[in-house]
Amino acid sequence: MPGYLLHFRILTGEIKMWLCPLCGEGLNSNSAPWRCSNGHSFDMSRRGYVNLLPVHKKASKAPGDNKSMISARRCFHANCGFAPLMDRIAQLAVSLAPEGDVMLYDAGCGEGAYLAFVREAMVSTRRSVKAAGSDISKVAIDFAAKQVTAAQFVVASSFDLPVASDTADIILQIFAPGDDTELCRILRNDGTVIHVAPGENHLLSLKQVAYDIPRPHALPPDRRNGLKLLSRERLQFTLELVSVEHAMALINMTPFTWRFSEAQKQSLAQELNEAEGDFVISVWKKADK
Numbered sequence: 704m705p706g707y708l709l710h711f712r713i714l715t716g717e718i719k720m721w722l723c724p725l726c727g728e729g730l731n732s733n734s735a736p737w738r739c740s741n742g743h744s745f746d747m748s749r750r751g752y753v754n755l756l757p758v759h760k761k762a763s764k765a766p767g768d769n770k771s772m773i774s775a776r777r778c779f780h781a782n783c784g785f786a787p788l789m790d791r792i793a794q795l796a797v798s799l800a801p802e803g804d805v806m807l808y809d810a811g812c813g814e815g816a817y818l819a820f821v822r823e824a825m826v827s828t829r830r831s832v833k834a835a836g837s838d839i840s841k842v843a844i845d846f847a848a849k850q851v852t853a854a855q856f857v858v859a860s861s862f863d864l865p866v867a868s869d870t871a872d873i874i875l876q877i878f879a880p881g882d883d884t885e886l887c888r889i890l891r892n893d894g895t896v897i898h899v900a901p902g903e904n905h906l907l908s909l910k911q912v913a914y915d916i917p918r919p920h921a922l923p924p925d926r927r928n929g930l931k932l933l934s935r936e937r938l939q940f941t942l943e944l945v946s947v948e949h950a951m952a953l954i955n956m957t958p959f960t961w962r963f964s965e966a967q968k969q970s971l972a973q974e975l976n977e978a979e980g981d982f983v984i985s986v987w988k989k990a991d992k
């Protein structure tokens with residue numbers, strides 16, 4: 704089947720985008736609960752997302768980021784903490800997406816701020832965008848589904864995505880783990896993965912407080928299974944922390960949250976007016992077979 708036809712059929716619901724995590728069959732997601740032809744069913748939560756992470760595939764009771772980290776990230780993004788990064792990702796996504804219908808997927812979407820921003824940017828170019836995201840953290844997906852009602856969300860691992868092959872035009876993978884082969888599988892042949900990782904000096908001054916010997920972040924790999932690197936750029940800017948609450952949000956949304964006591968965090972946040980933002984943005988395509 705030609706690519707455009709396949710794509711059209713996914714968007715019109717004929718081919719099922721979501722897969723049953725128990726048997727791999729397509730899920731009928733047109734009505735709740737979502738069901739596969741083998742009788743497995745998945746309830747829709749009050750917020751409209753579906754949990755596609757079976758208990759036996761969970762490594763812990765509540766995997767992924769916890770509520771405190773997710774609400775800190777929400778507060779940080781609400782104060783436009785990473786605005787230049789969001790702008791650049793959106794610019795890239797818009798320039799790389801096909802005209803017309805676009806399937807945008809955020810793997811490890813957290814509370815959904817990037818998916819919402821990139822979707823808006825794409826919609827403003829008159830494309831018809833189907834946006835979806837997944838995260839292993841149920842609380843993250845709960846936040847995302849509440850905030851970003853124009854997108855569909857599921858709880859799932861990026862190492863075992865319940866998503867049909869050849870589905871996504873643009874995949875966002877932003878500070879989130881994932882399996883190359885899985886991302887490659889759900890990517891359309893001419894699709895793109897936009898990957899963001901911390902650059903070597905990201906939040907260096909916080910690191911200097913937290914560690915005796917602060918080590919720079921390692922560069923992300925320039926080889927990935929099944930993918931080829933199209934471009935890589937470094938984006939650096941100063942994070943302006945507009946209030947103590949904003950500074951606290953930055954501390955609490957990162958692993959620094961585990962390094963300090965509440966009192967230490969409070970006094971650090973009082974002092975912290977800015978921090979180093981340093982990011983590596985890599986664009987990947989499917990490698991030729």
Ligand SMILES: C[S@@+](CC[C@H](N)C(=O)[O-])C[C@H]1O[C@@H](n2cnc3c(N)ncnc32)[C@H](O)[C@@H]1O
Binds near residue numbers: 768814815837876
């Ligand atoms: C640093 S946060 C980034 C979230 C979001 N992309 C952002 O930048 O705001 C990492 C996210 O990856 C999620 N995560 C961790 N392991 C995962 C996995 N195996 N599959 C899917 N998501 C995972 C966490 O729950 C968390 O929401």
Ligand SMILES: [Zn+2]
Binds near residue numbers: 724725727739741
């Ligand atoms: Zn099934």
